[in-house]
Amino acid sequence: MNAPMSKTAVPALQLEGLRKSFGRTEIIRGVDLSIQRGELHAVIGPNGAGKSTLFNLITGRFAPTSGTVRLHGTDLAGMAPFQINRMGLSRSFQITNIFPKMTVFENVRCSLLWSQGYRYSFWNLVSRSRELNEGADEILEQINLTARRDLPAGVLSYAEQRALEIGITIAGGADVIMLDEPTAGMSHSETDYIVELIRKVTENKTLVMVEHDMGVVFGLADRISVLVYGEIIATGRPEDVRANPKVQEAYLGAALEAEH
Amino acid sequence: MTDTTHKSAVSTPASRLTLGQVAPWLFAIAFLVLLPFVFKSNAALTIMNQMMITIVFALAYNMLLGQGGMLSFGHAVYLGFGGFMCMHIMNAVEDNGLPLPLPLLPIFGGLFGLGLATIIGSFSTRRAGTVFAMISLGIGELIAACTVIIVVLFGGEEGISGDRTYGLPVFGYEFLQQIEVYYVLGFWTVLSALLMYLFSRTPVGRMANAVRDNPERAEFLGYSARWVRFYSFCASGFFAGVAGAMVAINYEILTEQSMSATQSGVILLVAFLGGVGFFFGPIIGAIVFTLLQSVLSLYTEIWQLYLGALFLATVMFFPGGLAGVLMMHVPVARLGKFGLLVMPYIKTLLPALVSVIGVSALMEIIFHYRHAPPGDEEMTLFWVTFDSHNLLAMLIAFVVAAAGFWVAKRNSGELRNAWHAANTPDGGRA
Numbered sequence: 105m106n107a108p109m110s111k112t113a114v115p116a117l118q119l120e121g122l123r124k125s126f127g128r129t130e131i132i133r134g135v136d137l138s139i140q141r142g143e144l145h146a147v148i149g150p151n152g153a154g155k156s157t158l159f160n161l162i163t164g165r166f167a168p169t170s171g172t173v174r175l176h177g178t179d180l181a182g183m184a185p186f187q188i189n190r191m192g193l194s195r196s197f198q199i200t201n202i203f204p205k206m207t208v209f210e211n212v213r214c215s216l217l218w219s220q221g222y223r224y225s226f227w228n229l230v231s232r233s234r235e236l237n238e239g240a241d242e243i244l245e246q247i248n249l250t251a252r253r254d255l256p257a258g259v260l261s262y263a264e265q266r267a268l269e270i271g272i273t274i275a276g277g278a279d280v281i282m283l284d285e286p287t288a289g290m291s292h293s294e295t296d297y298i299v300e301l302i303r304k305v306t307e308n309k310t311l312v313m314v315e316h317d318m319g320v321v322f323g324l325a326d327r328i329s330v331l332v333y334g335e336i337i338a339t340g341r342p343e344d345v346r347a348n349p350k351v352q353e354a355y356l357g358a359a360l361e362a363e364h
Numbered sequence: 365m366t367d368t369t370h371k372s373a374v375s376t377p378a379s380r381l382t383l384g385q386v387a388p389w390l391f392a393i394a395f396l397v398l399l400p401f402v403f404k405s406n407a408a409l410t411i412m413n414q415m416m417i418t419i420v421f422a423l424a425y426n427m428l429l430g431q432g433g434m435l436s437f438g439h440a441v442y443l444g445f446g447g448f449m450c451m452h453i454m455n456a457v458e459d460n461g462l463p464l465p466l467p468l469l470p471i472f473g474g475l476f477g478l479g480l481a482t483i484i485g486s487f488s489t490r491r492a493g494t495v496f497a498m499i500s501l502g503i504g505e506l507i508a509a510c511t512v513i514i515v516v517l518f519g520g521e522e523g524i525s526g527d528r529t530y531g532l533p534v535f536g537y538e539f540l541q542q543i544e545v546y547y548v549l550g551f552w553t554v555l556s557a558l559l560m561y562l563f564s565r566t567p568v569g570r571m572a573n574a575v576r577d578n579p580e581r582a583e584f585l586g587y588s589a590r591w592v593r594f595y596s597f598c599a600s601g602f603f604a605g606v607a608g609a610m611v612a613i614n615y616e617i618l619t620e621q622s623m624s625a626t627q628s629g630v631i632l633l634v635a636f637l638g639g640v641g642f643f644f645g646p647i648i649g650a651i652v653f654t655l656l657q658s659v660l661s662l663y664t665e666i667w668q669l670y671l672g673a674l675f676l677a678t679v680m681f682f683p684g685g686l687a688g689v690l691m692m693h694v695p696v697a698r699l700g701k702f703g704l705l706v707m708p709y710i711k712t713l714l715p716a717l718v719s720v721i722g723v724s725a726l727m728e729i730i731f732h733y734r735h736a737p738p739g740d741e742e743m744t745l746f747w748v749t750f751d752s753h754n755l756l757a758m759l760i761a762f763v764v765a766a767a768g769f770w771v772a773k774r775n776s777g778e779l780r781n782a783w784h785a786a787n788t789p790d791g792g793r794a
Contacts, residue, residue, distance in 0.1 A: 190586045201580065205576075217571065219586065224568045229565050
């Protein structure tokens with residue numbers, strides 16, 4: 105992509121002095137991070153480092169104690185998740201978060217409604233919109249779930265539900281996609297499938313991803329941030345992060361040795 | 365993901381109406397038109413009118429419970445409010461000679477129901493679950509209490525009554541006869557049901573399901589769960605108001621009883637009995653409930669006991685309601701294996717029925733023993749007349765109940781196996 109140009113443009117996502125406390129415990133302790141448009145960015149860190157909390161702060165699920173989150177330069181303070189979503193940020197969840205009683209197709213179609221401008225319409229019939237139904241079928245094609253189209257989403261296998269989770273996340277056409285541990289609990293072949301999927305659906309988009317699987321992280325990410333105890337101790341290209349002694353000391357050493 | 369047991373569904377662009385979509389509605393219309401030719405008596409018409417009112421109200425209620433995941437304990441308020449306002453309109457038409465034909469009254473009932481729902485919904489739909497349920501209960505009690513306080517509006521204890529025949533005749537009909545009222549209500553029943561069905565197919569109706577299943581996820585799709593609930597709530601209030609207008613037209617009187625907590629409880633029972641998970645569930649519930657209420661109450665004073673038992677059995681064993689039980693058989697029918705179930709059903713359900721008859725006989729004998737006037741010890745049950753103070757009668761009833769239960773229980777294993785076999789495709793995985 106046009107990397108030199110996007111360097112000068114407003115970052116897709118910018119965090120400044122972000123802090124979050126639950127009671128007296130400070131979980132996020134001053135995070136500054138800038139993610140450029142079109143970047144594939146991974147956040148890694150040991151368990152309990154605050155990765156999911158960071159996601160929840162960015163997407164409006166929690167309100168930060170202090171600090172700002174900017175999406176394409178707009179301050180997100182005080183915005184509800186649905187407002188942030190309408191500005192072009194979409195996320196998936198670590199624990200599968202779908203509509204279990206609705207069919208797979210309905211799940212995807214519902215995620216297309218707002219972006220196609222239907223809002224709270226009660227004068228359109230969803231079955232009569234070609235754009236809506238073909239759009240949903242296209243997404244199903246992309247996430248390889250066409251064969252499961254008319255099953256209730258709750259009966260899908262774990263990997264399929266994870267794929268659906270990603271499908272729901274990308275369906276609305278958001279340009280900033282945030283995936284919270286997309287490959288958690290998956291076998292090797294399933295992981296390969298999901299990584300291919302992520303690569304395919306995030307083309308020309310900004311991706312922020314929390315991930316434990318180092319193979320996935322180093323294979324996919326343009327840049328990596330390492331979060332330890334609520335602070336980012338390093339940000340950079342994969343090879344730089346890997347070589348960073350602080351990172352090796354805090355977290356990566358053991359993981360890398362296990363990996364190779 | 366290499367599993368291929370599920371056949372790949374062919375996606376049909378459903379942009380044109382199919383016969384399958386239209387047929388149920390045409391059938392319903394034909395059914396309603398022809399029904400009075402079969403059941404001609406005024407008593408039957410009364411039951412059918414009540415049935416249609418309950419259908420519209422139960423469907424409106426299920427827009428909240430089944431479609432939107434909101435459990436309301438005070439939905440009779442919207443029916444009552446719409447109904448009371450329609451009585452006032454009816455009286456105003458009579459007093460001032462306004463040119464408002466009676467069949468249009470449900471529109472106004474609906475608008476008043478909608479108005480009240482907009483006000484209440486603006487704060488009650490912020491949260492679902494327990495909070496919503498408690499608010500609905502509180503509002504229900506509050507407004508029900510108002511009926512005896514604000515006499516101008518609700519007429520105090522005697523309610524508001526009127527006369528539907530004083531309005532303008534419509535095409536020569538003055539609505540003196542029950543049958544004329546029947547067709548007015550029938551029209552509104554079909555129209556309301558159709559509109560409610562179509563509502564469930566709109567973007568906001570689809571999102572109502574999504575919010576029901578997972579409100580948080582819906583928020584991350586750009587929809588405010590609160591506003592989705594609000595729109596469902598308003599729509600539901602509108603159709604509850606339509607049902608209220610139907611009450612006004614049919615009975616020409618509304619009392620505080622129409623918007624009481626009891627009424628709100630009844631509609632919850634009706635919807636659940638029929639099955640909240642399917643659009644047509646509440647229709648079945650309304651039909652069965654009205655039949656039980658009007659027919660069973662002719663034969664026994666303790667009909668509510670049976671109704672309660674049926675409700676309890678539904679909640680405990682068939683949470684999908686009667687519609688759920690029906691729909692369970694669709695996969696069996698698709699596999700063409702319904703025949704496998706016929707004999708096991710007879711062998712289990714027949715003794716079960718005998719057992720139910722035994723238990724109900726026992727109940728009736730005890731009730732008669734306790735409540736019959738002194739000296740009147742003779743009772744007739746299932747065409748047999750006997751002395752209710754005779755222990756032998758009770759013993760026989762008990763033995764019949766126990767024997768029926770025992771046989772049903774013994775054969776239920778066979779039914780379970782047959783059910784499993786009927787649901788297993790040939791050559792498929794067990």
